[in-house]
Amino acid sequence: MSQKLNLRWWGAAGLCVALSAVAQDKPGDFKSQVPLTLSGEGPWYRLELPLAVQLQASQTDLRDIRVFNAAGEPQAYAVARQQAQTREQRSLADVKWFPLYNSAQAGDSIPSVRVQSNANGTLVEVQPATELEAGEEVLRGWLLDASAIKAPLQQLVLDWTSERDGFQRFSIEASDDLQHWQSWGEGQVARLSFADERVEQHEVALPGQSARYLRLLWNTPQAAPVLTSAQLQSSTTSSLPSPLVWSQPLGGTAAKAGEYSWQLPKGLNVERVRVELKQANSLAPATLYGRRESSLPWQPLSNGLLYRLTQNGQDVQQNELQLPGQTVQQLKLTVDERGGGLGAEAPTLQFAVRGTQLVFLARGAGPYTLALGNPTATAANLPLATLIPDYSPQRLKELGQAKVEGASQLTTSTAASPDVAVASGPDWKKIGLWAVLLLGVLALAGMAFSLLRKPAVKS
Known part of the structure; x- marks a missing residue:
């Protein structure tokens, strides 16, 4: 009995889901529409949304934005707010290296050395702390001078004489003063030969920290090869500002001396404002305030x-x-008049919001239309990784381009709008779909009620 009840529940639920899926969005449900032009390779296209277009949306989070094809079918899409970007620049530099000798009896102890450096810390000479007789010195490792590199060290690249083949294992230590050393782990390079083939490994990963000197000590005494080249790869990371989209100049009002206010077209997550300073030699300590409504x-x-x-x-x-990016629709600027103020009339103001991209999967025949302005629409966007299975930031840059054919071409739909009465009569198709959906729900409720009234079967 319970299994049959579950099947009926799932069948009715599936019917409701199917009926809901039929009632898709249509272009006439949206107030504003604008044609799109496509270029590049599809089927995915990326559109940088102009601010004038975003202002046509009825909801701040743009959940009421859609793309339709020529047949009026909605397209799968994703909305991506552009974040601040980082850029990494890597460079490879040759560095000086100095041998570290020890006596044969010293075993694997760390060699003691005396160094000579110039005022910048660049090594000029490295010698053993005590004189070693000829023939008893053993090459224990190498000291690298990285004092000229100011960026974090990412990789060590070594080359050595070809007489010494096999694996080369050594410890890596870092220091800024040649007195205190910090372990950076183990390193391994290799040169292997077999038949007519040769395999070489010259690179060793470093922890991405800065250091003026590196000390390489081979794990087995008398195993250190003679270096012929030593290079260090460093990287610098710079942060690129988040892309912003600026508005047209917005007029304001002056409530009193030194106090000005502006009304934004709608609630927006404002990141920055720009105040017009008409007169030269203006100086104004100012505080900016904001709120959602009066x-x-x-x-x-x-x-x-x-x-x-x-x-x-x-x-x-x-x-x-600079603003924190919270949603505001009204702004007020108060100015310390001791600096001369900004005049009796309110200056114009421009506001900036973070750039927004819309990516859609073109399905069906074009032309394609961007539609906005439906206060009752629910979110229908997909995550980028779902819309583009092999998504990556680089992949996003390679998508085809879509452009709005001018914000001035935004047109108000003459079809049914969520808050405008329909002049052409009722939409019988939509009414029929809702009637069928309601009947399905009533049938489901009646089925459940009848099952609950049946007496339990005695075992």
């Missing part, structure tokens, strides 16, 4: 010194303020 109190967002000064015949200005 009924809420103002919250401080940023402060700084805005200025436009003339120095040596050149115009130098600082007119931007």
